[in-house]
Amino acid sequence: MDYQFLEEAISKKHEKFVEIANEIWGYAELAYKEHNSSELQQAFLKKEGFEVEEGIAGIETAFLAKFGSGKPVIGYLGEFDALPELSQKANEKVHSPLEEGAPGHGCGHHLLGTGLMQAAVAVKDYLEEEKLSGTVIYFGCPAEEGGAGKAFMVREGVFDQCDACLAWHPGDVTVSSVSTLSNARVFFNFKGISAHAAVAPHLGRSALDSVELMNVGVNYLREHMIPEARVHYAVTDTGGNAPNVVQAKAQVLYSIRAPRFDQLTELIERVSNIAKGAALMCGTEVEIQIVSNYADVLQNKTLDGLIYSHVKEIFPLDYTEEELNYAKDFYEVGEKAGIEMYKNLARQFMGEAGSQLFLGPMAKGYFPPSPMKMGSTDVGDVSWNVPSAWISVQTFALGTPIHTWQAVAQGKSQIAYKGMQAAARILARTAVDIYNNPQLLEKIDEDFQTALGGRKYQSLIPADTKPGMIK
Template sequence: MTKDIIHERIEARRTELVALTRSIWENPELGLEETESAELLADRLAADGFSVERGVGGMETAFVASYGEGDPTIGILGEYDALPGLSQTVSTTREPVEEGGPGHGCGHNLFGVGSLGAAIAVKDAIEADELDGTIRYYGCPAEETLVGKVYMARAGVFDDLDAALTWHPSHVSAPWKGRSLAMNSIEYQFDGQSAHAADSPESGRSSLDAIELMNMGAEFMREHVSDAARIHYTITDGGGAPNVVPAEASVWYFVRAPSRKEVERITAWLDDVAEGATLMTQTSFERRFLTGCYDYMASDTLSDVLLANMRELGSIDYSDADREFAAGLKQTLSDETVESRLSDLPEGRREAAAGRALYSEPMESFDEGTVMSGSTDVADVSWITPVAQFWGASWPVGTPSHSWQAVAANGDFGAKSAIYAAKVLGGTAYDLFDDPSLLEAAAAELEERRPHQYVSPLPESAEPPTDVDVN
């Protein structure tokens, strides 16, 4: 058997896989509400002989599908949640399918299906006695809220993996080697005493005052945290009528930093600020920990295998019609947006991509040694087992994620990137099954880089939040 058979098996399923991407795109579901999307993928894997465990990590839309037995055990991660307010038709003008409705602005309709195609192709190889071991597909909900994999990790579903592979739609194709920011997501709920704000304000104790004082304290903290740290907040409940002292109010905070240790230090300080605000206002507060994640650590060993497979496949097979539609979408982006998106690329690649509507040639990692300003729950998996992931060119050059232009692309030509991703992931998994020394090197690399074993950032009492829309 050669790796080409993996690619051939995926190609034979192209029509079915493209249809799956469209089905999920046409029915966008928010995090922890992806009932139909999760069922569609889980049922497809079950029909192909996978044993499927549903509802893992306390989440109805999380599942693990396994095939095979014994070592090695390779996991492939899939996602399928959408974003609020990004409903969009396949069009070069802003035209929602449903005003204010959700849409797949991050390409998770492609993501979950591409990973599924890879897992099934590897399963076929195991079933035919061409490979030995276990392949797993992880149905990971609520990535946009940084919930799914964190709660799955706490449940231990990744603990026996020898490696995990994944990908993500983007505007270029390259392995992702950069670090990400660790993060905590916490809601602070303050309680005071209501009163008539004009007739008897002395009888009231304002929870909104407490929040405003807490936010002011957070502003003064900024000078004393690292430049890479981030503190964001929004008042989610500030009271009702102006003439009623608000007895209840809440504020939602994100704390991000390059390491869990720094996130935890800043969070502890923020808790002190909240306590101080209650002392100043004679109120009280409760702290609701929504989620938290680690910083991502890419496996160089596995990332290099991914890149070799990307180069072996070459560019994604976009047609002239695809490029024409992509060019129309690109024209709706500002020059500043495109330039900003291209600024991270090496100069030669930047110049080559700038004049193109689609740039799908695989390139070397352009983010190695950097720390991205966002967070990902793939990071938690990367602290448990070696992980590699790559960006796949699914959108016009310069397109930002979480944009209506990305939604339009994900419902059209972006489906071809899912087929490409399936071949890259399937081919990489084949290499890992075929050459155990790669897994040994990746395990040694993780052991050397990881300062301590993974400990879940979630308090024991934390439950998957079903009322949070976006990260």
């Protein structure tokens, strides 16, 4: 297949997308409040000839932009939300907030959404040029960071019209398809009896003791859970700051992750039993509230294969001396353990020579589709309903963890925009493969059924929870 037209379409408009990403980086809007970012993207896509539906799934900042008609229908899952308290000056190599306490794009979602717009616009140009049957839809998906935006959009059937959905994530390494852990957030609210801690401690029943005992219990549980699972907690209410009062209320928020939904529900039950045990020991009561749930990403063999063929064509990217020098400073302060992990993984896939590709500020190596579990994302919820693929593309110096000021600092750099464009190139080519060979959809659907293995999508988010209630 000849991708010359796509290449030209992407590079011709590249500067415009850099401007858009720069602007969104500057807005740095938090989950469900991405008004400027969403409007900017909508306005641009309208100008490009897309038909825009705003406020979809009852979420003000969610939208879709559609072009073309008939099948195949390919969706791009764009995001644009920032993270709290990650404000950082662009390109600064030390921690230096632009505005103390303000949000920042520590997860690169300004690149994520804009890169997928770049792919969608190139695909639109291609469909027009070739007069092919097919529809491309860019989805503006709010609140990926903790807000489970796509889970609510799935609930409203927003993605059901798609034959396949494509997505990527910025990072410090390129992987041609990754999976994620399914994840739930659960509040444990303990209720006890208040008393004077010196005069009548025997009359009190401490909610804070219950939180402490629960956490100790869970820390003992760690040895006896599957090694891929993750459990973290934050004490969100200590019951007050007076030590001479027996705390009558206390709250702890747990984030529980496991590779599969069934493993997740089992682990939630075990953690909940520990909470009940802690309440029993202290004579308190516990109320358990699941507030968020992200499904794991189901991978699709055919989509992953198409993507990998394009990663091989496009990577490694060429970096100028200047870009490598820029990345070097961030690489030097980078997370060495993370780099070791990539090297070990490369050894598994490609032998010792492969591990040598993960030296230096911008890795020359990239990974084939991998069952590697990278964090959690609400792309998972889409992937249980529509065949999907999710990839990681290098936009930051090797060793740069996301959700850090280092990632925010590199967000407006040439290396970031080169990665964004590479993601657009890979995912535009993948879509074009399908428009030209619609029979691929059969294979894609077969893989989807195999990955589901008879299981059905379930979400633990209570039916009465509305978008925006999850923080």
